[in-house]
Amino acid sequence: MSDVTTMARPYAKAVIDLARESGESLADWQNRLDLLAALVIYPPIRQALENPRQTADQHRQLISDALGPELGPQGINLVSLLVENGRLLLAPQIAEVFSALRAEAEGSVDAEIITAVALDPEQERRIVDSLAKRLGRRINLKTRIDDSLVGGAIIRAGDLVIDGSVRSQLERLSRALVH
Known part of the structure; x- marks a missing residue:
């Protein structure tokens, strides 16, 4: 297992737990994570996120402006947590690990x-x-x-x-x- 996957796993597990506790569907969360993953690999967005002059608040605002309604309040909270921990660029791996955990949970x-x-x-x-x-x-x-x-x-x-x-x-x- 790669280091990146190892770092992504706790976030993916937390989202699974959050979905279960809140009664939200895993499919809805998969869509949110896939959208976030696609956004952070989009070259102009990735460049902005990798810019050392950009603050964490600017990163949160960038994602919120782009995907706020699609992510919803819980998704924005996840983005804030990822930004706070310097893990926003792990979104593609988090989505991938989540997909595997979802498949396992759904049999x-x-x-x-x-x-x-x-x-x-x-x-x-x-x-x-x-x-x-x-x-x-x-x-x-x-x-x-x-x-x-x-x-x-x-x-x-x-x-x-x-x-x-x-x-x-x-x-x-x-x-x-x-x-």
Whole structure:
């Protein structure tokens, strides 16, 4: 786990707890965190946030002006806490960790399948069914095409990685032949 993720985790957990205590939906908080993350990586905003001449109050005001209504009072409080602790630029990692914690809390897991060619709906369904059975959770599948795989697929779901790509098989064969 990277240091950045380690620093983001307590904030993501706190937001999960806050959402539960206040009765707000995790999906609403995910939207808020995703908006904040997108804003802080936007180059002109990031440049302003990294400017040492800008004060913490100016940072809070910048975010509030841009996203105040979308973030709501609790979201603005989170922004204030992040600014106070010098962690505002961790917003993308906080959103990412929150997403994983949310999936866990909701009994689902995000999975990604990377293939050389597009899968048909039946193939996707079989993969989702197989992963759901193996992991005992609901699967949120995202697909991506990477023609450098040559064939086969790479599946990532939580900590599970299944690399059945032709590219990795060729790399293993090449290493075996060299040794």
